[in-house]
Amino acid sequence: MQIFPSNLLARYLPFAAALLVLLPLPATAQNPAPSQMGAGESAAAPRIQAPVNDSLRVTLPGNVRPEANPANDLGPVDDSLPLDHMQLLLARSPSQQRDLETWLAGLSDKHSPDFHHWLTPHEFGARFGVADADIEVVQEWLESHGLTVNAVYPNRLTMDVSGTAGQVRSAFRTQIHAYDVAGQRHIANSSDPRIPTALAPVVAGIVSLHDFLPRPQLSPRTEAADAKAASYLVTPADLAVIYNLAPAFKAGYTGKGQTIVVVEDSNVYAAADWTAFRSAFSLSEYATGSFTEVHPAPARGGSNCTNPGALPGLDVEPILDAEYATASAPGAAIELASCASTSTTFGGLIALQNVLNSSSTPPAVVSISFGECEALNGATANAAYNAAYEQAAAEGVSVFVAAGDSGAALCDAGQAAALHGLGVNAYASTPYNVAVGGTDFSDSYSGEQADYWNSTTGVAKSYVPEIPWNDSCAGALLASYEGVPTPYGSKGFCNTKAGSSYLTTTAGGGGASGCASGVPSAAGVTGGTCKGWAKPSWQTLLGNPKDGVRDLPDVSLFAGDGLWRHYYLYCNSDVLDFALGQGALCTNPVSEWAQGGGASFAAPVMAGIQALVNQKWGRQGNPNPTYYKIAATEYGTAGSSSCNAAKGSAIGSSCVFHDVTQGDMNVNCEGSNDCYLPSGSMGVLTTTKGKDDPAYGATTGWDFATGIGSVNAYNLLMSTDW
Numbered sequence: 001m002q003i004f005p006s007n008l009l010a011r012y013l014p015f016a017a018a019l020l021v022l023l024p025l026p027a028t029a030q031n032p033a034p035s036q037m038g039a040g041e042s043a044a045a046p047r048i049q050a051p052v053n054d055s056l057r058v059t060l061p062g063n064v065r066p067e068a069n070p071a072n073d074l075g076p077v078d079d080s081l082p083l084d085h086m087q088l089l090l091a092r093s094p095s096q097q098r099d100l101e102t103w104l105a106g107l108s109d110k111h112s113p114d115f116h117h118w119l120t121p122h123e124f125g126a127r128f129g130v131a132d133a134d135i136e137v138v139q140e141w142l143e144s145h146g147l148t149v150n151a152v153y154p155n156r157l158t159m160d161v162s163g164t165a166g167q168v169r170s171a172f173r174t175q176i177h178a179y180d181v182a183g184q185r186h187i188a189n190s191s192d193p194r195i196p197t198a199l200a201p202v203v204a205g206i207v208s209l210h211d212f213l214p215r216p217q218l219s220p221r222t223e224a225a226d227a228k229a230a231s232y233l234v235t236p237a238d239l240a241v242i243y244n245l246a247p248a249f250k251a252g253y254t255g256k257g258q259t260i261v262v263v264e265d266s267n268v269y270a271a272a273d274w275t276a277f278r279s280a281f282s283l284s285e286y287a288t289g290s291f292t293e294v295h296p297a298p299a300r301g302g303s304n305c306t307n308p309g310a311l312p313g314l315d316v317e318p319i320l321d322a323e324y325a326t327a328s329a330p331g332a333a334i335e336l337a338s339c340a341s342t343s344t345t346f347g348g349l350i351a352l353q354n355v356l357n358s359s360s361t362p363p364a365v366v367s368i369s370f371g372e373c374e375a376l377n378g379a380t381a382n383a384a385y386n387a388a389y390e391q392a393a394a395e396g397v398s399v400f401v402a403a404g405d406s407g408a409a410l411c412d413a414g415q416a417a418a419l420h421g422l423g424v425n426a427y428a429s430t431p432y433n434v435a436v437g438g439t440d441f442s443d444s445y446s447g448e449q450a451d452y453w454n455s456t457t458g459v460a461k462s463y464v465p466e467i468p469w470n471d472s473c474a475g476a477l478l479a480s481y482e483g484v485p486t487p488y489g490s491k492g493f494c495n496t497k498a499g500s501s502y503l504t505t506t507a508g509g510g511g512a513s514g515c516a517s518g519v520p521s522a523a524g525v526t527g528g529t530c531k532g533w534a535k536p537s538w539q540t541l542l543g544n545p546k547d548g549v550r551d552l553p554d555v556s557l558f559a560g561d562g563l564w565r566h567y568y569l570y571c572n573s574d575v576l577d578f579a580l581g582q583g584a585l586c587t588n589p590v591s592e593w594a595q596g597g598g599a600s601f602a603a604p605v606m607a608g609i610q611a612l613v614n615q616k617w618g619r620q621g622n623p624n625p626t627y628y629k630i631a632a633t634e635y636g637t638a639g640s641s642s643c644n645a646a647k648g649s650a651i652g653s654s655c656v657f658h659d660v661t662q663g664d665m666n667v668n669c670e671g672s673n674d675c676y677l678p679s680g681s682m683g684v685l686t687t688t689k690g691k692d693d694p695a696y697g698a699t700t701g702w703d704f705a706t707g708i709g710s711v712n713a714y715n716l717l718m719s720t721d722w
Contacts, residue, residue: 044131044156047093047201052141057173057194060205062379065212066523067181068188074178077187079166081176084342085150085304085350086168087207088159089384090130090138100128104393104432105537108625118396118621120360121154121299128394129156134202141199145171151298153357155391158384160304172206187211187343205380208344213265214370214377214427215413216317217402218600219506219561220581222471225481229444231565232453233591234558236281236327238460239605243557244714245328248612249286253717255332255611256288259363261355262321262604263370264338265347266314267293267307269574269583276586277323277571278330286330291322293336296354305350308340312576316583320570320596321369321604328608328713335363346370352388362395364619367607368433369402369600371425373411374515374532375524382426382516386533389432389622396619400607401428402599403435403553404509407472407667408695408704409685411524416503418685420524421673422511422695424552429513431536432622434610435552436603437706438469438508438559439660441566442646445477449565452648462649463712467663468698468705469559469597473502474668474684476694478563487668488676488684488692494668495680503682507665508559509599510696510704513550525673538625541708542635543701553707554624556660557605561597568601569593609713617722630656630721631708639700645709656715660706664697 092100106114119127135156139149147163165176172193179186188210195203224231232238240246248254268274274291278284297303308314322334337355339347348370356362374382392399404410404425409418428435441464443452452464467477472494479486479493486492493499513532521527532549544551560566572594577583584594610623620626634640634656642652645660669675669685676692677683685695696704 043127044093044096044129046131046133048134048137048198050198052137052196052198054196056197058197058200060193060195060380062517062519063189063192063205065188065210065378066376067186067212068177068179068190068210072179072181074180076175077165077178079164081165083165083168083176083344084162086161086209086344087349087353087384088161089204089207089380089387090157090159090202091204092128092130092157096128100390100394104390107393107621116396116618118619119394121357121362121395124391124394125154125156130202138199138203141196142171147171150304153353154299155357157387158353168209174209176209204383207349207381207384208346211343213341213346214372216600217369217371217405217598218317218320219405219596219598221562221567221595222506223501223562224565225478225563226444226565229565230449232449232458233569234566235569236283239327241460241462242464243710244712247714248717249330253612253615254286254288255329255608255615258329258332258365258611258614259335260325260329260332260365260367260607260611261335261337261363262318262325262367263348263352263355264318264321264336265308265341266311266318267309267338268319268322268336269310269315269572273319273571273573273586274322274326278326280571280590283326283330288331289326290333291336292333293338295339296337296351296358298354299358305339305354308338308347310574312574313580315574316572316577317369317600319572320600321367323570324601325367325604325608328605329611332608332611349384356388356391356395356397362397364396364614365398365400365607365611366392367400367604368427369603371402371404371410371427373413373423373524374426374429374513375411375423375520375526375530377426379517385427386430386432386516389430393432393622396621398610398620398623399433400436400603400610401425401433402603403428403437405438405507405598406505406509407470407507407665407685408511409505409667409669410509412505415505417682418505418667418669418675419671419673421526421675422514422685422687423524423526424511424513425509426516428552429516429533429550431533431550434606434624435554435707436599436606437510437553437556438599438602439466439556439706439710440469440560440564441465441558442467442564442662444564444566445481463651463658465648466558466645466658466660466710468660468665469508470663470665471502471504471506471561471563472667473499474666475664477663478502488680489678490680492680494682494684503668505667506561507667508556508705510552510665510707512547538628541628541632541702542637542639543699543703551704554627555606555708555711556706557602557710559597559599559602562595567595567597569595609711609716612713612717613722616717620722626721627708630719635659635701654715655712656719657708658710658712659700660698660709661700662698663705664694665705666694666696
């Protein structure tokens with residue numbers, strides 16, 4: 001949900017930063033093996049074959065924000081407006097891409113000679129990056145238009161570029177305009193960028209030419225379905241019981257020796273909040289746990305990463321990420337990597353690129369809790385995150401990303417109803433990251449709270465049965481709980497007075513990748529020439545559809561925000577966040593701390609669980625092939641009745657995953673885009689036009705609502721499939 005007005009945020013965004021020193025690019029050598037490649041050797045052959053002619057251009061489609069339309073247009077900005085630290089994304093050749101995909105598949109195959117043969121950033125760039133000669137041509141062209149190339153990253157796929165609006169217009173043939181969007185001023189390119197035809201083989205595009213920032217996947221505490229039921233707050237002690245972390249900690253697997261990086265665009269308000277959180281929940285006894293705040297610079301030269309400071313509203317995400325990463329890995333080092341957003345580039349992306357490129361041994365685990373739907377993010381930005389996560393996987397970095405907090409309607413995040421149809425989080429939809437979805441606990445729905453929670457301590461007694469996280473009136477369980485047969489129709493729950501309190505798109509995120517590339521048929525609507533990321537070979541599991549595209553989420557953990565009387569507590573003492581319901585004095589009793597939910601909590605918890613796995617087995621890169629392999633054994637061809645999440649405390653002790661089979665994460669909708677609206681003013685999101693086909697329900701095996709399901713951390717840790 002929108003937690004900080006962008007007009008106030010703009011006062012905090014820097015529009016200038018120190019320039020970087022360009023990395024030297026020595027001459028290309030022959031094609032050595034990856035392990036033999038040094039920082040200055042390149043395996044790529046030049047692909048720019050013709051002289052650069054500015055009068056011969058090609059368009060890079062799918063790169064205009066829908067808000068950049070005539071109705072919002074305030075006209076061109078001044079040519080002198082600084083546009084600092086834009087990222088130019090380069091493109092590897094098709095043969096390099098095939099080579100990379102083969103290499104990545106071998107990294108998780110114990111029978112492959114490439115198994116766990118991680119690359120350094122320089123080795124990665126040497127084998128899978130653009131040829132030095134081509135980079136020099138691109139640089140000369142940029143500089144001919146007055147732009148400054150601050151740095152070429154070691155991956156040889158990303159260039160850091162600064163200039164002015166006038167220079168961008170000259171180079172890319174697109175104007176930067178100001179736009180009034182709901183009373184807030186933004187800047188954005190008014191048309192798709194155009195580049196010289198000669199550069200098309202190696203230039204994928206400009207990642208961002210606007211100041212629309214991604215959303216944290218966080219939801220403040222919501223109204224409960226049953227105001228009379230008791231609330232049982234979810235804390236690290238509960239997670240240790242529910243997801244079976246306690247025996248891992250007892251065995252010494254606490255994340256000791258591991259580093260978890262949480263990627264942010266703000267600092268925390270006070271590091272003391274992290275310490276207070278650890279102290280309140282007895283995590284400080286794990287002495288190796290630590291917290292540091294860094295502003296990572298590129299491999300060489302100056303820095304494009306400006307210290308953002310603690311920004312009210314934006315400092316909520318960093319502290320809860322840091323606190324819930326340490327909740328599941330209390331012995332790990334938690335490193336908050338934050339960079340200020342520039343006038344064109346999300347600070348979190350700058351931080352991520354610098355973390356992945358600035359060290360010969362990047363951290364093994366990264367957590368990201370931001371998102372934007374594919375159809376809004378744009379083709380080049382989508383490609384940039386895919387490329388970054390590909391590099392991470394090659395380097396042995398496991399990337400965990402919150403799948404979203406808007407059901408299957410991420411293009412309508414934070415809205416009272418879905419208008420744009422199906423859409424997924426572009427930050428989580430690549431084949432190279434773990435997409436973490438959200439669940440809720442069903443004990444309140446079934447009237448079994450006393451069976452699962454200690455009335456004196458409030459701590460969970462055992463595993464608690466899970467359902468998909470869903471706050472919407474479109475959820476079948478909520479409608480049933482309120483005594484209404486269906487959520488849709490003129491007499492359906494969403495069209496009743498009681499149901500009007502639950503008009504929201506807030507729910508666990510999931511769905512099929514649909515607009516990773518191409519141009520939407522309408523603003524924010526998947527269609528037209530849109531295409532999703534191809535389905536990775538490892539995403540084969542009972543329940544996963546043969547749809548040919550990447551599906552989300554992969555796994556899910558508790559993310560409820562109070563509908564069923566359960567939500568997270570976190571310590572955030574920033575007084576400016578109090579009015580938003582996202583801060584409270586941490587000197588208060590713990591029960592009065594800030595409260596909320598969302599995949600923003602689930603992603604760092606899962607990242608912490610992976611840190612425990614890494615402590616035992618070493619870094620794993622993309623762990624999804626192993627997750628799906630374990631799940632395929634557990635679920636087989638018919639599912640596992642003993643691992644059904646509905647069994648609650650009776651669930652099988654050997655289960656690695658808990659198969660969530662009840663409920664859905666469907667949300668209410670209006671209009672004609674994927675909306676089933678037989679009567680009444682409010683319908684429900686559907687996957688089949690004109691039919692009641694909820695988007696989406698929990699089923700046996702994998703499903704769009706919760707993926708594989710949730711996890712038994714100790715059993716995952718002890719699996720011999722690693």
